[in-house]
Amino acid sequence: MSTRSASATQVLFDAPGPRGRARIRLLSVLSVLAIAAVLGLGLWQFGRNGQLAADKWLPYLRRDYLAFLGEGLLGTLRATAVAAVVAFPFGLLLALGRLSRLRVLSAVAAAWIEFFRGIPMLLVVYAFLLALPAYGVTFPRFWMLVIPMILVSSATTAEVFRAGIRAVDRGQHEAGAAIGLTSGQTMSAVILPQAVRLVLPSLVLALVSLLKDSTLGYVVSVNELQFQGKTMVSITRYLVQTYLVVSGIYIVLNILLTRAAHLLDARMRRRAATG
Amino acid sequence: MIAFENVGKTYPDGTTAVEDFSLEIASHEAVVLVGTSGSGKTTLLRMINRMVDPSRGRVAIDGEDVAGLDPVRLRRSIGYVMQASGLLPHRSVLDNVTTVPVLRGTSRREARSRALELLETVGLDPALARRYPSQLSGGQQQRVGVARALAADPNILLMDEPFGAVDPIVRADLQQEMLRIQKELHKTIVFVTHDIDEAFLLGDRVVLLRPGGVVAQQGTPQEILAAPADDFVRSFVGADRGTRTLHVEEIEGRRIVVDADGRAAGVLEPPAGGAARA
Incomplete structure (x- = not known):
């Protein structure tokens, strides 16, 4: 009961007594058994249909299979990187716009953010794939994926940045003003560096979801991982295996991203804790 | 010289922080505004560097109405020390102290060598220059705050309860340091506090405020102690409890x-x- 989460739970719920604890234990055991049973059943079903056979898995170690998926991986990384490099600064601008004292600017930024935050990305992709070409506006396929990624991601990261800016202690605005910084200098030299540090974990989440959004590349036939997987399935007919391998790659990528962010965060904390 | 001429402050929501306040502060004088919360002392202090603009009356520095001055340039020419130091947590001690001089166009190199001197002036080991504020004690942070305020070599120093957040022993230390610095530099100091002992220690002149920025009594510490104007002053300076x-x-x-x-x-x-x- 010494951890913070435990005491937070206690504020909301009474601590269970001996009978309550016994019931919780029983239910935990039962649910673990149920989950294990479902997984086991799935594996058994796979095995019965020959999906676990070695000859269906070994091809994923072949050079040409790996090269094909590797090309997809590169496509995914390229789309994610380009989208992030444009979307994050753009999101910051949108956040500043929304926080602006100029009513018009603030309203435009808010409308922009709410619009692109509110609609599914697939719809934006379709707009670029189907609607705009009908009016003679066409983009290369790569940009038909990346521009929607930028539009949607900048809207969500704008809200992340806005939260960060508002979370910086009000006293810091005063501190900036008191020593003679203009409001712009206060924002760029005092508030933003602290805000960005505050929202770094959320930015990594945004990057992870951006990476996952790039799977919509299959809609516009961009050579990203999901699309390569789909193509591979249509050639080899190894549906289960291909998608499991592709999922595995996505999971590993995102774990690596999160890890890198933790390292970065820890390094910045060591250098200077916000205090 | 700083002159408050019948200034008042009423906020848009109708609350009146200061009703009608007048005061002249001579150059090189240390004046302490002392009062409980709600006495308008911080509001008055901030009128000097235009962090608050008065609703009525005017504040003049050397005869010039501050309302006609550019707030940013005005603030760069006035040192300001705030409670809990107000240091920028993501910048090193040295960068905190050099911020304003660099903005005013001093070369980075010159600003740095002067900053190191200033750290010594306020009694800090220059070896701390590379540290970040969070790596310093509360008392050290306040010293850096004072060094930063002095960095642009201002004639006027505004101090808003600068020693309010440190423990009594460190506070006594900082107060002595302040007296030493003032003896050396002869700034015009306007100091705000709710601690009457601090006011009597640091002020050439003390202005005791009632709620609404009404002056209850002003004078040297000796004058106030010798002849408290009324029961409010008597109870504030502790004369009625026999503590003095x-x-x-x-x-x-x-x-x-x-x-x-x-x-x-x-x-x-x-x-x-x-x-x-x-």
């Missing part, structure tokens, strides 16, 4: 000054030449 009454006891031929609790405060010597300050 001292009496003399004769012990082994020497005259010992003893406070209300019977503790010895010092030895009474006959005045040698001029009267020393309390």
Whole structure:
């Protein structure tokens, strides 16, 4: 009961007594058994249909299979990187716009953010794939994926940045003003560096979801991982295996991203804790 | 010289922080505004560097109305020390101190060498220059705050409860340091506090405020202690509780000054030449 989460739970719920604890234990055991049973059943079903056979898995170690998926991986990384490099600064601008004292600017930024935050990305992709070409506006396929990624991601990261800016202690605005910084200098030299540090974990989440959004590349036939997987399935007919391998790659990528962010965060904390 | 001429402040929501306040502060003088919260003392202080604009009246520095001055340039020419230092947590001590001089166009190199001197002036080891504020104690942070305020070599120093957030021992230390610095630099200081002892210690002149920025009494600490204007002042300076009454006891031929609790405060010597300050 010494951890913070435990005491937070206690504020909301009474601590269970001996009978309550016994019931919780029983239910935990039962649910673990149920989950294990479902997984086991799935594996058994796979095995019965020959999906676990070695000859269906070994091809994923072949050079040409790996090269094909590797090309997809590169496509995914390229789309994610380009989208992030444009979307994050753009999101910051949108956040500043929304926080602006100029009513018009603030309203435009808010409308922009709410619009692109509110609609599914697939719809934006379709707009670029189907609607705009009908009016003679066409983009290369790569940009038909990346521009929607930028539009949607900048809207969500704008809200992340806005939260960060508002979370910086009000006293810091005063501190900036008191020593003679203009409001712009206060924002760029005092508030933003602290805000960005505050929202770094959320930015990594945004990057992870951006990476996952790039799977919509299959809609516009961009050579990203999901699309390569789909193509591979249509050639080899190894549906289960291909998608499991592709999922595995996505999971590993995102774990690596999160890890890198933790390292970065820890390094910045060591250098200077916000205090 | 800083002059408040019938200034008042009423906020848009109708609350009046300051009703009608006038005061002249001579150059090189240390004036302490003291009062409880709601007395408008911080509001008055901030009128000097235009962090608050008065609704009525005017504030003038050397005869020039501050309302006509560019707020940013004005603030760069006035040192400001705030409670809890207000240091920028993501910048090193050195960068915190050099921010304003660099903005004013001093070369980075010159600003740095001056900053290191200033750290010594405020009693800090220059080796701390590379640290970040969170790696310093509260007292050290306040010293950096003072160094930063002095960095642009301002004539005026505004201090808003600068020692309010540190423990009593460190506070006493900082107060002595402040007296030493003032003896050396002769700035015009406007100091805000709710601690009457601090006010009497640091102020050449003390202005006691009631709620709404009404002056209850002003004068040197001696004048206020000798003749409290009314019951409010008497209770604020602690005269009514007997905490300030001292009496003399004769012990082994020497005259010992003893406070209300019977503790010895010092030895009474006959005045040698001029009267020393309390």
